[in-house]
Amino acid sequence: MTNQGAKEYTFEALTDLWTGDADGKPGRTITTGLLGSIRWWFEVLVRGLGGGACDPTSSRNRCPDSRKKATDSGHHCVVCELFGCTGWARKFRFEVLDENGKAKAEQITKGQTFKLRFTPLRPILPQEWALLDLTLRLIAEYGAIGGKTVLKPSDEPSRVNKPHHRDYGLIQFIEGATSSPVTEAELRDYVTEHRWRQPQHDDFAWASLKNFWCVKGRYLARQNANASTFNRVIGRPEAKGQSSQGDSWLAGRRAGGQPKPQDPESKRVLSFKSPREAVRTFGFVQFLDELKNLGQELKTQLEKEWAGFEIAELKKKPDILDELFKAGA
Ligand SMILES: [Zn+2]
Structure with missing residues (x-):
């Protein structure tokens, strides 16, 4: 497989990134954890632009609409179009690399430079690249990444270094593929196209x-x-x-x-x-x-x-x- 058309983003970890679960092993959990988190923020962005995004962790809500064929309108939402769902493969290969371009096997720790590489497996539209680009910048500038960004800091000296009071998941954008310019209006049009499945947002409308x-x-x-x-x-x-x-x-x-x-x-x-x-x-x-x-x-x-x-x-x-x-x- 080649890396043709791949887009790479370089980040510095400003804190440890916590992508495993409590007893999970690192390695595989780095890619799945980071990708899950990127998808989550991508959903937030899509909902914010007026589009619909399913919750892939909810069996009641997630795509696909199994009554339809994969290529039918309404089979899956605009997020699943890029990230995939049952019956519709993810459009890209996702890799987490160290600064030398080798696959990252251990947890990413504070101060490390790392790269995220997205290699198209099928054509990816400029609007999709633009949404991904914005998502990564949103995470770096305003959010946090990883599965355990729930922890709050403590000013109490005795508790500062307790795991539950450390900061996880902050990253700094160093450089990365900027996509061909796509305007906000074009992105709105894209995420609200009629062909996308419109999931009910009731339980997570807030995640926008x-x-x-x-x-x-x-x-x-x-x-x-x-x-x-x-x-x-x-x-x-x-x-x-x-x-x-x-x-x-x-x-x-x-x-x-x-x-x-x-x-x-x-x-x-x-x-x-x-x-x-x-x-x-x-x-x-x-x-x-x-x-x-x-x-x-x-x-x-x-x-x-x-x-x-x-x-x-x-x-x-x-x-x-x-x-x-x-x-x-
Ligand atoms: Zn979906």
Whole structure:
């Protein structure tokens, strides 16, 4: 097999990337974990552009529509078109390489340079490359990658190095194939074409760039046994030992059911304390209305900890897409 038409992206890991499960072996889990996470953010982008994306982990929801033939309209969604589903193969080969271009077998650790290579196995449209490009930039600039990006940092010195309080999954974009220019309008047209299956989004409509927000350079953490800015923002008791588990909503185990607005679980927030250049807090609101006042709420709730916070620091879809399109131009 050749690498003709392959596109490569080079990243530096700003933290360890955690792509295995608790007792999983690395190696294979690196590629499957990273690809799963890339797909998840690709879905977020597609929904944000008005398209439909199935949840491949949900047997009720995932593609294909088995009543149809693979080439029929409505057989699979626009994400499965590129990433594949039963009866429709993924359009590319995916490899994770070290800086010398050798397959990466061990976990990717902080400071390492690594490459993601996408080799077309069938023709990939410019719109698909552009969506992939934007997805990777979105992850690097505003999100995090990997299966265990659920962990929140701690300001408590004794807990800083406990695994549950380390930051995972931050990567820096070094260089990569920019695709031929495709406009936002062209991408919208593409993801909303009638030939794509339109899955019900009920349980995960929140996993959309429309519901996403990010504040760079600020983080949430537990300050001590009685104070946690993280819990304050998501509406949980701040004192230790009173909060429930179950934050594993991102990548992998997805929260089922429909949380109510007042449920803490409806607030999906991740925060990264280090390294300094990549500090960020991001989240998804359950209901779009919640985005309207979020900036003011953060300003009020975190008056002390986020000193000087300006509402304009809160980035939402329009700002983010603008910046991503500029960066890729
Ligand atoms: Zn699908």
